[in-house]
Amino acid sequence: MYAIFRLEPWVSGALPSLHAEADxxxxxxxxxxxxxxxDRPVQVANGTNVAVAVLMSGDSCRVSVEGExxxxxxxxxxxxxxxxxxxxxxxxRSCQLLCAPGMHVVTG
Amino acid sequence: MIAAFDLVVxxxxxxxxxxxxxxxxxxxxxxxxxNNPSPGGQIWRGFRSENARKYPYGSExxxxxxxxxxxxxxxxxxxxxxxxxxxxxxxxxxxGESCDLAYRRLVLAxxxxxxxxxxxxxxxxxxxxxxxxxALVKGGLDPRGKRVVVAxxxxxxxxxxxxxxxxxxxxxxIFEQATLADVARFGLHxxxxxxxxxxxxxxxxxxxxxxxxxxxxxxxxxxGRSRVEQVSVTNGRAERNLNCDWLAxxxxxxxxxxxPRLLGCRTVAGAVEVDTLQQSSVSDIACVGELxxxxxxxxxxxxxxxxGWAAAGRASEASKLVSRLxxxxxxxxxxxxxxxxxxxxLTLPTPETxxxxxxxxxxxxxxxxxxAREARLHTRCGMGACQGRICGAAAEFLYGWKQPSxxxxxxxxxxxxxxxxxxxxxxxxx
Numbered sequence: 001m002y003a004i005f006r007l008e009p010w011v012s013g014a015l016p017s018l019h020a021e022a023d024x025x026x027x028x029x030x031x032x033x034x035x036x037x038x039d040r041p042v043q044v045a046n047g048t049n050v051a052v053a054v055l056m057s058g059d060s061c062r063v064s065v066e067g068e069x070x071x072x073x074x075x076x077x078x079x080x081x082x083x084x085x086x087x088x089x090x091x092x093r094s095c096q097l098l099c100a101p102g103m104h105v106v107t108g
Numbered sequence: 109m110i111a112a113f114d115l116v117v118x119x120x121x122x123x124x125x126x127x128x129x130x131x132x133x134x135x136x137x138x139x140x141x142x143n144n145p146s147p148g149g150q151i152w153r154g155f156r157s158e159n160a161r162k163y164p165y166g167s168e169x170x171x172x173x174x175x176x177x178x179x180x181x182x183x184x185x186x187x188x189x190x191x192x193x194x195x196x197x198x199x200x201x202x203x204g205e206s207c208d209l210a211y212r213r214l215v216l217a218x219x220x221x222x223x224x225x226x227x228x229x230x231x232x233x234x235x236x237x238x239x240x241x242x243a244l245v246k247g248g249l250d251p252r253g254k255r256v257v258v259a260x261x262x263x264x265x266x267x268x269x270x271x272x273x274x275x276x277x278x279x280x281x282i283f284e285q286a287t288l289a290d291v292a293r294f295g296l297h298x299x300x301x302x303x304x305x306x307x308x309x310x311x312x313x314x315x316x317x318x319x320x321x322x323x324x325x326x327x328x329x330x331x332g333r334s335r336v337e338q339v340s341v342t343n344g345r346a347e348r349n350l351n352c353d354w355l356a357x358x359x360x361x362x363x364x365x366x367x368p369r370l371l372g373c374r375t376v377a378g379a380v381e382v383d384t385l386q387q388s389s390v391s392d393i394a395c396v397g398e399l400x401x402x403x404x405x406x407x408x409x410x411x412x413x414x415x416g417w418a419a420a421g422r423a424s425e426a427s428k429l430v431s432r433l434x435x436x437x438x439x440x441x442x443x444x445x446x447x448x449x450x451x452x453x454l455t456l457p458t459p460e461t462x463x464x465x466x467x468x469x470x471x472x473x474x475x476x477x478x479x480a481r482e483a484r485l486h487t488r489c490g491m492g493a494c495q496g497r498i499c500g501a502a503a504e505f506l507y508g509w510k511q512p513s514x515x516x517x518x519x520x521x522x523x524x525x526x527x528x529x530x531x532x533x534x535x536x537x538x
Contacts, residue, residue: 045248052244056250060335065467065468066468068468069334071234073224073240074221074222074237075241076221076240076243078221078497080466080493080520083493089204091520096144
């Protein structure tokens with residue numbers, strides 16, 4: 001029963017072309033922007049959301065009232081775990097905002 | 109002076125887009141609001157007209173966003189509704205700015221969020237919702253080579269796992285807490301009633317390829333030093349440990365009822381009660397999509413169209429769509445039954461497990477309380493920044509507590525936003 005739904009590897013034809021995706025990634029990577037997370041530079045593709053940039057930097061987003069590191073839980077602006085300070089404005093939901101060139105993000 | 113519209117639609121997912129486009133096409137002055145940087149909601153998150161065709165539901169996205177653009181509807185993205193300071197008024201905030209909007213009619217389409225249930229280790233970075241990980245990947249997170257455990261409940265798990273696998277993640281397994289019998293029965297009914305849905309489900313399964321789908325299994329705990337490193341799953345008899353970089357775990361969806369409840373819309377069994385024209389118990393407010401019961405894209409689009417026609421005063425057009433709705437609603441009822449939460453999930457949190465993440469309130473402290481109100485007074489559970497959006501559903505499941513009433517502001521807001529004077533005189537009807 002454990003693996004009753006183990007799936008066969010024969011159907012990959014249903015997938016959209018992987019090639020098209022690679023092309024698009026190349027396009028995106030051509031329009032990269034730089035921001036800083038805790039004063040360290042992070043390069044992201046244009047259109048990347050701030051929570052993702054924080055995760056890419058290796059840092060978590062906020063410190064809980066008991067001192068635990070927290071990172072995004074819901075990814076859609078509900079849980080408030082992704083709050084960071086952006087350009088001096090605290091308590092911003094990073095998952096709901098896009099990176100902008102020169103943005104300074106501070107976590108914790 | 110404030111902006112005023114015949115119709116304001118809150119939430120630019122499929123239901124909101126359909127309502128706004130239909131009403132604007134019929135000549136109404138419409139404003140569509142969303143807190144996200146772009147329209148689309150969760151199911152169409154990250155879609156652009158250039159790339160949408162390769163995603164599931166991409167053709168619907170292209171069709172509806174084209175209609176929306178051509179309709180003349182104003183679309184305000186990045187705006188969060190925080191309060192309803194007077195009859196026919198919404199107060200919004202965007203970054204450091206705030207403003208009021210006036211409306212004659214309102215359509216609420218604020219969608220759903222994932223239900224989270226506490227288990228040891230669920231607060232570790234790297235543990236997130238299934239939909240959450242999907243959203244972050246669409247927001248630019250690179251999943252290539254990452255080991256992901258997908259767990260929780262509901263058809264979303266398959267969609268998320270398929271998307272992750274396709275984007276290059278290594279999906280270590282999909283653990284569905286519902287039993288194989290329930291999942292299979294749901295599949296059978298779905299095949300008869302909604303062949304499209306089951307083909308969609310099969311497509312997901314096929315795309316996850318060698319990854320096993322395991323009904324009757326659930327996460328017991330997550331462990332790691334500074335982030336999740338290992339997850340234990342069980343079927344009640346055996347237990348398995350899996351190493352992973354991310355645990356994507358959500359237990360189905362629940363409607364975002366804060367705004368409709370603030371505005372006085374009556375809810376029944378966790379959803380807004382509406383009539384055949386999507387009208388809520390409040391005369392100028394309609395609700396569509398997940399707010400009226402979790403049912404996905406088809407239901408949201410049909411309900412949105414109905415509400416759009418109704419808002420435009422064309423009830424006869426709306427009633428043509430009602431028969432299509434019956435089938436999708438039946439589907440959502442069956443889904444709810446099939447993915448009902450198993451009682452073993454009640455035993456997952458230990459006394460030390462945090463239930464309210466905003467205020468770090470543990471299960472042990474909450475077990476001693478008799479109601480959400482008592483928990484608020486004694487422990488601050490539900491009084492943090494999320495205002496009980498996450499722990500409220502968990503506490504309802506774990507302790508049987510009813511959610512307390514909703515009070516403004518429904519999202520954390522700046523003092524200047526709350527203190528702004530209410531302008532009831534001059535309005536600019538757009």
